[in-house]
Amino acid sequence: MSGIRPTGYLHLGNYFGALRNYVRMQDEYDCYFMVADLHSLTTHPDTKELRNHVRHVMAENIACGLDPDRVALYCQSHVPETAELYLFLNMMAYMGELEKTTTFKEKARQQPENINAGLLTYPVLQAADIVLHRATLVPVGKDQEQHLEMARNFVKRFNHRYGEVFPEPRAFNYGEELVKVPSLDGAGKMSKSENQFATLYLTDDDDTIRSKIKKAKTDSGPTEPSQPKPDYISGLFGLMKLVSAEDTIRKFEEDYDRCVIRYGDMKKQLGEDMVRFIAPIREKTEAITHDEKYLKEVMEKGASKARSSAQGTMRLVKEAIGLNYF
Ligand code: ADP
Numbered sequence: 334m335s336g337i338r339p340t341g342y343l344h345l346g347n348y349f350g351a352l353r354n355y356v357r358m359q360d361e362y363d364c365y366f367m368v369a370d371l372h373s374l375t376t377h378p379d380t381k382e383l384r385n386h387v388r389h390v391m392a393e394n395i396a397c398g399l400d401p402d403r404v405a406l407y408c409q410s411h412v413p414e415t416a417e418l419y420l421f422l423n424m425m426a427y428m429g430e431l432e433k434t435t436t437f438k439e440k441a442r443q444q445p446e447n448i449n450a451g452l453l454t455y456p457v458l459q460a461a462d463i464v465l466h467r468a469t470l471v472p473v474g475k476d477q478e479q480h481l482e483m484a485r486n487f488v489k490r491f492n493h494r495y496g497e498v499f500p501e502p503r504a505f506n507y508g509e510e511l512v513k514v515p516s517l518d519g520a521g522k523m524s525k526s527e528n529q530f531a532t533l534y535l536t537d538d539d540d541t542i543r544s545k546i547k548k549a550k551t552d553s554g555p556t557e558p559s560q561p562k563p564d565y566i567s568g569l570f571g572l573m574k575l576v577s578a579e580d581t582i583r584k585f586e587e588d589y590d591r592c593v594i595r596y597g598d599m600k601k602q603l604g605e606d607m608v609r610f611i612a613p614i615r616e617k618t619e620a621i622t623h624d625e626k627y628l629k630e631v632m633e634k635g636a637s638k639a640r641s642s643a644q645g646t647m648r649l650v651k652e653a654i655g656l657n658y659f
Contacts, residue, residue, distance in 0.1 A: 334468035334502075336369040336409065339386035340377050341525035343393045345533045346514035348614075349575055350474025354506060356398035358472060364404040365466045365639055366394060371409045371416075372458060375451040376440060376526070388628055389618070393535055395631070396617035405642070407635030409462065414643035419454075419461040421650060425487040425494075426457045435479055460484035464499045466642045471502050475511035476522060478504055495653040498646075514575070517549040519565025533607065535614045542611055543604040551596040559590045569596075569603065577606040 335355060337347055355366055368390050370383065377383075387408060399406055409415060431437060431453050441448045451458075459480050463471055471481060481504045488499045504511060516523045518531040525532070533545060550565040562570065566589075573582050581602060588594035621628065651657055 334365040334463050334466050334470075335472045336367040336372070336462055337390060337394075338369045338373045338525070339383065339390045340373045341386060342389055343397075343535045344514075344523045344525060345535070345572075345575070345611075346474060346512075346523035347525070348397060348535060349514050350476075350512045351472055352394065352397045352399075354472035355394070355404075357507065358470070358505075359400060359404045362470065365407070365468065365642065366399060366404055367407045367409050367412075367462065367635075367639070368394070369409045369462070372455065375449065375455055376444065378447065389536075389622055391628060391632065392618045392621035393614070395621055396614050397535070401631045401634060405635050405638035406631060407639040408632055411632065411636035412465070412639045412643050414640065414647050415458070415461055415465055417647060418465050418643075418650065419458050421654065422457050422461050422464075422487050422491070423454060425490040426454065426483075430483065430486070431456065434483065436476075456480045456483040457487065460487045460502075463502045464488055465646055466639070467499055467646055469500045469502055470505040472505050473511070474522075475513040478511060495655075498649050498653045515564070515568035515571060517545055517568070519550045519563070519568055533611070535611055536618060537611060537615070539608045539612060542607050546600050546604040546607060549600060551600070554594055554596065555589060555592045558592060562589070569599065573599075573603050573606070576610040577603065581606070 335351060337343065337351060343352070355364070358364055368387050370387055373383070373386075374380075391406070391408070394406060395401060434456055437453055437455065440452055444452075456479075460483065463484055471477075471484075473481070481502060485501045485503070488501050492499060506512065514523050515521070516528050516531040517533070518528060520528070520531070523532040530545060530548070533542060537545070549569060551569070552563070552566070555562075570582070570586070570589075573585065585594060585599050585602075588599075
């Protein structure tokens with residue numbers, strides 16, 4: 334189970350941190366993936382763009398390879414059981430730990446005028462999303478590790494108090510390390526809502542991709558053989574590893590180690606490889622967003638699968654708590 338917030342169009346970080354694994358998992362597991370519209374309200378109370386973003390992110394999920402016939406692909410607000418479970422899990426979460434969460438502190442700093450309770454209990458809502466399907470594997474990027482640990486704590490407390498209802502969920506990435514796709518300015522990660530010029534979107538046109546990569550931060554190059562790379566340079570190599578051929582990567586690694594690397598050439602190559610990767614996803618997304626009838630059907634089918642799983646879990650939850658009076 335996993336989800337992505339419709340706070341903007343998807344980017345390369347969403348793809349490699351999350352979607353790539355979703356697509357692989359659909360062949361092996363019973364999967365639930367959703368567009369997390371309720372989560373987006375904690376930071377984006379203005380809903381003018383919401384409808385457009387929800388449809389777009391849904392289409393991007395499909396364009397990246399998710400098959401709505403094999404997985405439950407749904408919109409979070411179409412499954413009201415989420416809110417009900419969120420209420421019960423709120424009783425398992427302590428103020429102190431919520432206030433200490435890294436993402437809460439970051440967001441509180443970013444929006445001091447709107448430090449709402451939803452922002453504080455974001456990890457609880459996320460835990461509800463996951464355990465609503467009694468899911469165990471959660472394909473997410475590295476930035477979500479702490480939330481998953483909190484979800485396990487809420488689940489352990491629930492199980493301890495009311496009996497074993499939920500398995501403990503964990504972050505999942507096919508055995509490799511969790512991925513963090515760095516932003517092109519070398520400061521932090523690519524993100525939907527921040528640093529848009531340093532983020533590569535799956536809808537960027539070819540020239541935008543080339544120009545963003547051309548402007549990525551570099552320097553005058555290494556001065557000693559095999560010297561450690563600064564963050565922004567290892568970020569560029571990191572991006573190359575995601576989309577370029579192995580011999581291309583090897584060539585630039587060797588050039589770097591021998592202090593003859595030309596960052597202009599490296600960025601040009603990376604730009605072309607990135608265009609080749611992103612263009613087909615962009616074109617597919619465009620075609621899907623124009624097919625309203627299809628998108629509506631996908632959402633309805635997804636909601637119905639997700640609700641039937643959610644209702645089963647809620648029966649167990651209420652029985653365990655003792656809310657069945659007759
Ligand atoms: P954003 O930070 O862009 O708003 P979300 O919070 O909606 O993205 O995260 C959706 C998924 O994408 C999560 O699984 C998250 O771990 C992953 N993700 C987001 N940004 C990155 C990144 N730069 N690198 C790797 N994974 C990422």
